[in-house]
Amino acid sequence: RFPIVSAVDIGGVTIARNEVVRDDDPTNNVPDSIFSKLGMQLHRRDKHPIGILKNAIYDYFDSNYDKQFDKFEDLSPIVTTKQNFDDVLVPADHVSRSLNDTYYVDSQTVLRCHTSAHQAELLREGRRRFLVTGDVYRRDSIDSTHYPVFHQMEGFCVFSPEHWKESGKDSTLYAAEDLKKCLEGLARHLFGGVEMRWVDTYFPFTEPSFELEIYFKEDWLEVLGCGVTEQRILKQSGLENNVAWAFGLGLERLAMVLFDIPDIRLFWSDDERFTSQFKEGELGVKFKPFSKYPPCYKDISFWISESFTENNFCEVVRGIAGDLVEEVKLIDSFTNKKGMTSHCYRIVFRSMERSLTDEEVNDLQSKVRDEVQRKLNVELR
Ligand code: FA5
Ligand code: MG
Structure with a gap:
């Protein structure tokens, strides 16, 4: 069971339980089991599969883009509804805004449900190419590939007219092709060969939008969402003459494929039989289950x-x-x-x-x- 903790440290700031789990606020729906996960930052542990994966993705971007992507991994997961929803054009009546889907601290504040919550503020700061890694929170179903706390890495890349003009392509097509090339290259970097497919989908903040699925344990597993950023988002930062792509990687899902980890709960295990199997910088490890106990x-x-x-x-x-x-x-x-x-x-x-x-x-x-x-x-x- 989860430990009851009275405070957590998020990026050097101590946050008391009663600032997040507000028993007096009817909007608040953050249980202790979730509060106790805040500040764990599995993505910043170099010997943890999530940290190893993050570093491998950093390597890919550093070497293919000459270190042009700025990296953020310590932005607070406690964000405003404006950051999490409005800034990325999530409609007022979208299901993801409901108390059923999202953890609310109060009516104006949520535990981010995706790293896309930071797109707009970083663009406004003048960033043009960036990666944001962090823990995200969702009320969701329970099975081996869903957990209420997981980790995402957001990627964002802005292009100016000279990029696509010289290709002779229309800006949206240029960005969509570049995006797919980038992510297919990342998949090759991580997995070598793996069976995968693109699926068309919808996000409020991109058009067109795609998901990438990888064949894993006899089924298609959705590992990321991405697309060409809506012009309205770029316009908010004076980038109306530009085009951009964005993606959100599900790090647990990618790590499950990479290390052959059968159940998403294992990422939270302190059991040495799990933790000792992974080494900093090593992508080739295949997890050996330490026996399956009976269900x-x-x-x-x-x-x-x-x-x-x-x-x-x-x-x-x-x-x-x-x-x-x-x-x-x-x-x-x-x-x-x-x-x-x-x-x-x-x-x-x-x-x-x-x-x-x-x-x-x-x-x-x-x-x-x-x-x-x-x-x-x-x-x-
Ligand atoms: C998003 O969160 C979008 N923000 C991604 C995006 C970013 C699209 C930028 C376009 C541009 P989605 O809800 O599909 O999309 O989640 C992204 C990934 O997170 C999924 O593909 C999946 O790999 C992972 N994921 C989603 N829910 C869970 C969960 N409960 N447990 C573990 N991983 C999850
Ligand atoms: Mg999805």
Whole structure:
């Protein structure tokens, strides 16, 4: 389980628990399990897979772009809603703004849900090529590739007219092609050969927008989002005659592929059998699982109310079981003649470090049942 801490250090600034977990503010939805992760900065540990990966990406940019990319890795994850949403054109009614998706400190302040939150301020500072690495926070589902705290690296690159004029291409096409070339080169630098594909997608801050997926453990895994920056963002910094590309890398996902790490929870493990396998500067390591302990499956069924959301349910489970929960999956849903909807979830409990006892799992499950009933306004079946 997570330790209860009363203060954290973020970039040399000490922040008290009650400045982030505000029990008196109805908007606040930051639980202790999340507060305790603030300031951990896995990306700044040179022997941790996330830090090793970050350094390898830095090497790629340093050698291919002559060190023109400025690097930031210590910007506070506590940002304004303006930084996180408005500055990158996220519409007022976009789902990502909801309390269901984002951790709010108060109505004006959030734990950033992406490193894109820093694009606008760095552009306004006069930066034209930069990389921003940091921890980001999201209320999300629970499985081996999703965690409520993870790490992203943002890349941003502005071009002026002489760049694309000489190519004879239209500026957007020029930037899109350059972006894909850059990221495909990065993938080759990290992985050598790997099966990957581009997928068209939508982001409020780029057009066109793409995601890169890599084939991993018999499935396509989304590892990054990117695109050609919306002109309105450049205009905010007087760059209307320019074009730019941007990307956001999911560092855990890339590290899972690179080091063959099967479960995203492992990044938070202090177990020496995990930490001792990685060496500073070494990309070739393949993680050797130290034995897979048996999973334990528990089902829970309830009638949901209108306010029910899966993210709320997952957070209750995570709050009780911490990293002992591996997956939460909806396995059945139906609506009866009276219009009541029932959900059945299967919770997979498994420790990565030891075998769980029946007693321990039954205790966790009984706490989940109590708390779901108390907090989520559902009726257990
Ligand atoms: C973004 O966050 C955009 N800001 C990326 C971007 C930047 C697009 C600049 C365009 C220009 P997305 O929500 O898809 O996009 O997240 C980016 C990556 O983070 C995903 O591809 C995935 O690799 C990773 N990711 C997302 N959610 C989780 C999670 N819960 N756990 C672990 N990794 C995650
Ligand atoms: Mg995505």
